[in-house]
Amino acid sequence: xxxxxxxxxxxxxxxxxxxxxxxxxxxxxxxxxxxxxxxxxxxxxxxxxxxxxxxxxxxxxxxxxxxxxxxxxxxxxxxxxxxxxxxxxxxxxxxxxxxxxxxxxxxxxxxxxxxxxxxxxxxxxxxxxxxxxxxxxxxxxxxxxxxxxxxxxxxxxxxxxxxxxxxxxxxxxxxxxxxxxxxxxxxxxxxxxxxxxxxxxxxxxxxxxxxxxxxxxxxxxxxxxxxxxxxxxxxxxxxxxxxxxxxxxxxxxxxxxxxxxxxxxxxxxxxxxxxxxxxxxxxxxxxxxxxxxxxxxxxxxxxxxxxxxxxxxxxxxxxxxxxxxxxxxxxxxxxx
Amino acid sequence: xxxxxxxxxxxxxxxxxxxxxxxxxxxxxxxxxxxxxxxxxxxxxxxxxxxxxxxxxxxxxxxxxxxxxxxxxxxxxxxxxxxxxxxxxxxxxxxxxxxxxxxxxxxxxxxxxxxxxxxxxxxxxxxxxxxxxxxxxxxxxxxxxxxxxxxxxxxxxxxxxxxxxxxxxxxxxxxxxxxxxxxxxxxxxxxxxxxxxxxxxxxxxxxxxxxxxxxxxxxxxxxxxxxxxxxxxxxxxxxxxxxxxxxxxxxxxxxxxxxxxxxxxxxxxxxxxxxxxxxxxxxxxxxxxxxxx
Numbered sequence: 001x002x003x004x005x006x007x008x009x010x011x012x013x014x015x016x017x018x019x020x021x022x023x024x025x026x027x028x029x030x031x032x033x034x035x036x037x038x039x040x041x042x043x044x045x046x047x048x049x050x051x052x053x054x055x056x057x058x059x060x061x062x063x064x065x066x067x068x069x070x071x072x073x074x075x076x077x078x079x080x081x082x083x084x085x086x087x088x089x090x091x092x093x094x095x096x097x098x099x100x101x102x103x104x105x106x107x108x109x110x111x112x113x114x115x116x117x118x119x120x121x122x123x124x125x126x127x128x129x130x131x132x133x134x135x136x137x138x139x140x141x142x143x144x145x146x147x148x149x150x151x152x153x154x155x156x157x158x159x160x161x162x163x164x165x166x167x168x169x170x171x172x173x174x175x176x177x178x179x180x181x182x183x184x185x186x187x188x189x190x191x192x193x194x195x196x197x198x199x200x201x202x203x204x205x206x207x208x209x210x211x212x213x214x215x216x217x218x219x220x221x222x223x224x225x226x227x228x229x230x231x232x233x234x235x236x237x238x239x240x241x242x243x244x245x246x247x248x249x250x251x252x253x254x255x256x257x258x259x260x261x262x263x264x265x266x267x268x269x270x271x272x273x274x275x276x277x278x279x280x281x282x283x284x285x286x287x288x289x290x291x292x293x294x295x296x297x298x299x300x301x302x303x304x305x306x307x308x309x310x311x312x313x314x315x316x317x318x319x320x321x322x323x324x325x326x327x328x329x330x331x332x333x334x335x336x
Numbered sequence: 337x338x339x340x341x342x343x344x345x346x347x348x349x350x351x352x353x354x355x356x357x358x359x360x361x362x363x364x365x366x367x368x369x370x371x372x373x374x375x376x377x378x379x380x381x382x383x384x385x386x387x388x389x390x391x392x393x394x395x396x397x398x399x400x401x402x403x404x405x406x407x408x409x410x411x412x413x414x415x416x417x418x419x420x421x422x423x424x425x426x427x428x429x430x431x432x433x434x435x436x437x438x439x440x441x442x443x444x445x446x447x448x449x450x451x452x453x454x455x456x457x458x459x460x461x462x463x464x465x466x467x468x469x470x471x472x473x474x475x476x477x478x479x480x481x482x483x484x485x486x487x488x489x490x491x492x493x494x495x496x497x498x499x500x501x502x503x504x505x506x507x508x509x510x511x512x513x514x515x516x517x518x519x520x521x522x523x524x525x526x527x528x529x530x531x532x533x534x535x536x537x538x539x540x541x542x543x544x545x546x547x548x549x550x551x552x553x554x555x556x557x558x559x560x561x562x563x564x565x566x567x568x569x570x571x572x573x574x575x576x577x578x579x580x581x582x583x584x585x586x587x588x589x590x591x592x593x594x595x596x597x598x599x600x601x602x603x604x605x606x607x608x609x610x611x612x613x614x615x616x617x618x619x620x621x622x623x624x625x626x627x628x629x
Contacts, residue, residue, distance in 0.1 A: 280497075
């Protein structure tokens with residue numbers, strides 16, 4: 001059935017290979033040795049057996065590939081369509097909330113949410129970045145770099161104020177977004193983004209933070225300019241994903257300066273949002289060279305709330321913590 | 337009263353279950369102990385007249401023990417609730433422990449002070465925001481880290497970003513910033529093709545051919561005109577040369593001159609024929625290109 005569906009694309013998901021009798025016997029033998037391995041107590045012998053087993057398997061696989069290639073060449077145009085490997089993205093569970101860009105209602109809903117005013121270019125975002133109490137050096141550096149990435153952002157240190165009070169005072173001072181970086185074990189580990197005039201609030205878990213000074217190129221901080229970057233949002237498929245992507249996009253100025261050739265990317269893959277910051281240059285019409293500047297980190301959405309920060313009485317639109325067992329039943333189910 | 341010394345001599349020298357021995361000090365784990373140390377004056381077992389202050393749910397109580405009740409272990413400790421305000425509580429202690437030994441009075445007051453101070457601190461802390469300690473779930477963390485690595489590999493970020501940027505270039509979001517000659521030329525070609533297609537599209541198929549032919553005919557006509565003009569010129573020159581010998585000579589020379597000219601002109605003509613066609617095409621092309629650009 002899958003094959004029928006994919007035959008339209010001209011591609012076919014991998015089927016298990018048809019084996020001859022001798023091949024099947026060899027496969028059985030390999031299976032048996034693999035089972036036997038688990039009972040061998042001697043680690044050295046066990047590893048040696050495993051290595052030989054792997055070699056055999058690889059050999060069989062290569063032979064199969066060669067044969068298939070030969071057959072395809074022999075048949076020429078009549079060759080069966082190339083098989084595409086099964087990936088997690090291929091076999092993702094279909095989500096009801098996947099956005100269909102042709103559907104007018106859905107696009108209407110999406111465009112008329114709290115970020116409508118941003119996307120209609122009525123205001124310039126003004127961001128307040130802060131941290132938890134007593135930040136350590138890594139967090140401090142991270143925040144400083146964030147102020148360079150988000151145009152029109154300011155950093156203020158938290159002097160033991162609560163988030164709700166902070167949001168109140170930020171509203172009075174005409175900020176449009178508040179970003180709070182949480183720290184644990186001397187390393188930034190959480191990011192709270194709150195859109196100010198009663199906008200949605202999202203909490204992300206940060207991981208794999210790599211600062212500019214740890215990048216491969218030395219002195220790359222000199223390549224930072226103050227041009228407004230352009231934002232690339234990749235692979236946000238569901239309604240929730242669209243909401244999150246709009247939230248992240250609204251932190252940047254709506255009118256990027258293309259002359260600066262700065263690109264900021266939020267790429268979603270299996271519910272992990274990868275942040276990258278590049279300087280690009282078009283070498284020709286078909287090639288672009290990227291040079292990575294700036295920090296890189298990955299975000300994972302923990303919860304999304306309707307109003308501003310209120311963990312007790314807030315209206316959670318989506319949360320992973322409470323219903324862990326329900327949410328994590330399937331390996332092929334992603335929410336963004 | 338007599339018991340006290342005996343009790344103390346036994347407890348002190350041999351064993352007391354509430355005693356905790358450390359390198360520098362001896363502590364008393366008895367809950368009614370006033371100071372927490374194991375001393376003759378502070379031991380609740382070795383003093384038949386004793387008092388303590390203890391706190392329960394934010395309320396301070398004064399516990400008193402007297403000789404009269406030493407035979408009734410159940411009712412031995414008298415519990416009095418102290419006032420919440422420190423001043424009043426101190427006065428209450430003075431009232432209840434009047435005529436008691438000074439050590440006990442002093443220690444009770446000190447203890448009450450300490451308790452009230454830490455209660456105040458607790459209340460203040462509870463009003464502030466408190467760090468919520470969320471336990472790390474080891475397996476979850478391990479799983480998430482692994483999945484993130486796999487997702488990173490699957491994402492192939494650089495190529496995805498490059499693709500997106502090139503798509504934006506194609507779509508024209510960058511406007512005129514990037515002047516790729518290939519781009520301009522291709523655009524021009526495309527637009528010229530579109531224009532031709534439009535023209536041809538308007539008329540029917542036959543007319544297309546006719547137009548094409550007409551164009552070619554036009555070319556040929558023009559060519560012929562040019563050829564005629566040049567041939568006329570040649571003839572004229574030829575006639576002039578024939579008239580006189582000198583003229584002939586001259587003319588011969590002229591002829592020679594002219595002939596090569598003629599030949600060259602013929603040659604040029606013959607050469608020009610194919611060349612003209614090519615030039616015609618390029619001229620129209622460039623003209624169109626100029627128009628569109």
